Amino acid sequence: MRKPGKSQTRQRILKFIHDFVDDRGYAPTVRDILRGCSLSSTAVVQHHLNVLEREGYIHRDPEVFRSIQLLDRKNTIRVPLLGSIAAGEPIPVPSSETWTSEAIEVLQLTEELTQGKEVYALKVNGLSMMDALIDDGDIVLMEPANTAEDGDVVAAWLKDKQEVTLKRFFQETGRICLQPANSQMKPIYVNPEDIEIQGRVIGVIRKL
């Protein structure tokens, strides 16, 4: 009384879990799976779940009800939109307390975009970032940072011009090179003491 294929029951179970989570928003129990896949013993389900976990498809916390997690699902992360970024004013830099308390709005993004880092978002005000290919109304994802590595795109405060700019950062001997994303535009060079790194840009989102 065994299935012909190698393990088509396991495929059914995995699909059932997917559908169940999509539908109900939480994971099924062993007995939910039993009924949903027309099996007749919890031990069968138990066995297949163990195999699925060993093979890396799911994760379970032992003894915890409804704790099946599908490992190909990415978590969504709540990203606080802390304010705006404009040419003439420094950007809001989050303290540990502003994180959700002072958020104007809370975006919900996946690790696809946040890359697992603790980020915050800023809305771009005006056209001053156009040389970084950033439009009015775009949302930039920032990672808090005071320093930068070569090649990072940073939000830099230029003390002499009293303005913030988004450019690619390169450390050179005695000076810093800030390169626009738009390669048709020329880089600018500043003294290290005339610049203040306010954050690292890890993404841009434009909703139309």
Place this chain on the structure above:
Amino acid sequence: MRKPGKSQTRQRILKFIHDFVDDRGYAPTVRDILRGCSLSSTAVVQHHLNVLEREGYIHRDPEVFRSIQLLDRKNTIRVPLLGSIAAGEPIPVPSSETWTSEAIEVLQLTEELTQGKEVYALKVNGLSMMDALIDDGDIVLMEPANTAEDGDVVAAWLKDKQEVTLKRFFQETGRICLQPANSQMKPIYVNPEDIEIQGRVIGVIRKL
């Protein structure tokens, strides 16, 4: 021995649920909340959960363990990355069957970005879209469309030039105006029969 504020306990509970779900991937039980919020009776938690549900913050399925769902969570949607978009070639337009079968990769995005529409994604190849403030490597979110309204940003195939372009669409008398996002650049005008709308752009994503 009652809390001073009006119902700060309820706030604590809601925050605890958020953190718990973020951390573990499934919802807490009544007793998890009890311990996590330093309360001493499940009935207290039960009461606050009822209020939270009545006020629309959460949803619970009666008698089901760990069934608390946070209603401000947006669903994540699997978006197929169907190919690339480059200057000299038409963009891949999805049939109903390519939807996930021919996907090069599957992005996972929230309704925040997809706006609830059925979208697909294309990776931008080259710098030809720079006048739309789109960089090499950016990902554009497309909604299938053959027509456009005034103001839409569309992917248009220009028959005479044999190239695809991303521009804002405006219908004028006898001609069509295609306006770059970069306002420093001039719009172009084409005959209605020289243009073919291949899709509507609803978003742009740049990962750095």
Place this chain on the structure above:
DNA sequence: TTGGTTTCCGAACACGTGTTTTATAAACTA
């Protein structure tokens, strides 16, 4: 004060649910 509402406590009940055990049958290996 008075009454009414909300919040809290402690305890108990009922059952959903993960787990284990034993047994049987099918498939694979040598």
Place this chain on the structure above:
DNA sequence: TAGTTTATAAAACACGTGTTCGGAAACCAA
């Protein structure tokens, strides 16, 4: 063929968990 591994079945155990109830404490309004 015999031996091993895998898949299935039925039943039972142990406890996690939603729910309920009676009563007390804090707050509010008249």
